[in-house]
Amino acid sequence: KVSILFKWNAAQNTVNYTLEVLLNNQQAVSSTVGGLEATVSLDRGKTYTWTVTSKNEFGTTESDTYSFTTPGLAEVNYAPYAAEISTDFNTLTQLLTISWIGTDEDNDLLTYDVTITENESEIIEESDITDNSISGIEYNSGTEYYIKVISKDSTGSFSVSEITANSPE
Structure with missing residues (x-):
């Protein structure tokens, strides 16, 4: 396992944030926090996607989706990066x-x-x-x-x- 620190910018009038991390479109982590960062433990050598959703009494706003690969030995082949x-x-x-x-x-x-x-x-x-x-x-x-x-x-x-x-x- 490897610990990954996620950070994001503040959204106006936000009560809390939900960090969602996916592996192969399956939820790996979901964590609701009051601050602008969260640390989670993930498997090594895997590619994940993540979003942050800000919440207040009027509703929610979801961020763009980002992807990253955790450090470590690859367990499968990686697709080439876009040229x-x-x-x-x-x-x-x-x-x-x-x-x-x-x-x-x-x-x-x-x-x-x-x-x-x-x-x-x-x-x-x-x-x-x-x-x-x-x-x-x-x-x-x-x-x-x-x-x-x-x-x-x-x-x-x-x-x-x-x-x-x-x-x-």
Whole structure:
């Protein structure tokens, strides 16, 4: 087990807060406190989600949902993190370079499926590539490009990243 300290910001007119921690959509912890933090004991090497609900005499307000993985040895395979995508429009050559950074909690080797769409027409679709960029893509000025990168590990786990980028005029 590992002790995890949760902290959150104050909500106006709150009487108390309920911290709810889930593991695989099942409640792992539910704790009602009067302050802005709570410490709970959780299993090591597992991915949890959590929310805080503020309560007063008029009702409740729930926070966004956050996720984290407790430190320790993984008991199962982790899905890759969503890749960070960047674009470089070279206005001299009219060529676009798309690059991304993919990572994985348990350091699995990653492959990528990449789709690039221009004005709702698919212009590039690459599967199972190991590089972290595609370059030499001719682009049109003032055009919207939709880029999707699927990061995959060898066990079939994956994550999806999507951005929209507008080429310079």
